[in-house]
Amino acid sequence: MGLSSEKDKSTKSLNIIVFVKQVPDTQIIKFDVKRKILTNLHYIMNPADKCALRIAEVMRAKRSASITAVTFGPKSSKEVVRECLTLGADKGIWINQEDRKDQPEFAGKVLTQVAKEYKGDVILCGYQSSDTQMGITGAIIAEDLGLPLLSGAIDVKEVSNDKVTMIKRLKGGSRQIVDVSLPCVITVFPGLKRPTYSSLPTYIGGIKRTITEVSCPNIDSKILHAQPKQRLEQVKPRLKKIRSIDSGLSASERIKLILSSGRQESEVKILKGEPKQLAFAIYEFMLSEGLLRKNKRNSTNT
Numbered sequence: 604m605g606l607s608s609e610k611d612k613s614t615k616s617l618n619i620i621v622f623v624k625q626v627p628d629t630q631i632i633k634f635d636v637k638r639k640i641l642t643n644l645h646y647i648m649n650p651a652d653k654c655a656l657r658i659a660e661v662m663r664a665k666r667s668a669s670i671t672a673v674t675f676g677p678k679s680s681k682e683v684v685r686e687c688l689t690l691g692a693d694k695g696i697w698i699n700q701e702d703r704k705d706q707p708e709f710a711g712k713v714l715t716q717v718a719k720e721y722k723g724d725v726i727l728c729g730y731q732s733s734d735t736q737m738g739i740t741g742a743i744i745a746e747d748l749g750l751p752l753l754s755g756a757i758d759v760k761e762v763s764n765d766k767v768t769m770i771k772r773l774k775g776g777s778r779q780i781v782d783v784s785l786p787c788v789i790t791v792f793p794g795l796k797r798p799t800y801s802s803l804p805t806y807i808g809g810i811k812r813t814i815t816e817v818s819c820p821n822i823d824s825k826i827l828h829a830q831p832k833q834r835l836e837q838v839k840p841r842l843k844k845i846r847s848i849d850s851g852l853s854a855s856e857r858i859k860l861i862l863s864s865g866r867q868e869s870e871v872k873i874l875k876g877e878p879k880q881l882a883f884a885i886y887e888f889m890l891s892e893g894l895l896r897k898n899k900r901n902s903t904n905t
Contacts, residue, residue, distance in 0.1 A: 615764060617668040617785075619659045620723035622714050622744075623652040623687060625680040626734045648683040651729025651793035658759060658791050659727055660691050666762040669693045671721060675713050677701050681814055689809030690801050696721075696815045711743030717817070718744060725767065726788045730755060741790035751787045 672687030684695040731738030745752035761768040
């Protein structure tokens with residue numbers, strides 16, 4: 604009896620929740636200058652969220668687990684949940700919000716309620732979305748739930764009952780091995796843990812699975828209608844001052860100036876003669892450049 608209970612405890616299935624987002628494909632989107640509208644607009648799954656789904660699959664391969672993909676947005680966003688199911692997710696949840704709000708705080712509050720209801724052991728999401736690039740949704744969920752947060756994970760090293768060992772990306776290409784106690788929130792850095800293609804049975808099974816629809820007002824109306832208290836914006840870079848080339852110069856002089864990176868060589872004059880003559884020439888030069896003022900009382904007679 605004791606052995607069976609220990610075995611059941613050691614094989615406890617983890618509940619992994621992956622939050623995904625539908626974003627415009629930045630590779631093919633275009634902007635019509637004349638009409639001032641976006642054209643060739645096509646929506647895909649956020650690349651960082653797709654890597655987070657891959658991390659969940661690696662965890663499931665190391666340990667018995669169930670993966671639930673969750674998205675928040677209009678009806679078209681169900682496509683990314685369907686894609687998660689075809690890639691191997693066990694369940695799919697779509698939070699219906701036709702009047703889509705792209706504020707990360709608003710979305711974070713909504714996703715927090717889902718994490719509370721479904722009691723995820725590991726909550727995964729992308730490091731940041733490719734459209735807003737705010738990167739604070741994971742931090743909001745961890746703060747509201749009071750869970751530890753690991754940001755910038757790229758791979759899984761080990762999964763146990765009470766912790767996960769992750770590999771984190773640091774600046775300069777360095778790596779760090781970090782132990783995170785469960786339950787926890789992990790944001791995944793995009794592009795390093797690349798997604799894989801699913802098998803044909805997994806793909807067909809994902810198409811047949813039912814996506815659970817959750818209405819926003821049924822989660823928590825007070826939080827859903829709360830507006831963010833502050834607005835976060837990216838720091839605008841300072842423009843560098845670039846000197847324009849004088850249009851009065853000849854073509855050869857302009858080309859010479861471009862090749863010299865804008866550095867103009869000053870004209871050099873070599874004076875020759877007697878010391879008195881040189882002193883008078885220097886005096887006249889300083890007067891012409893405004894470096895000296897000519898005193899009428901002490902004017903030099905030549």
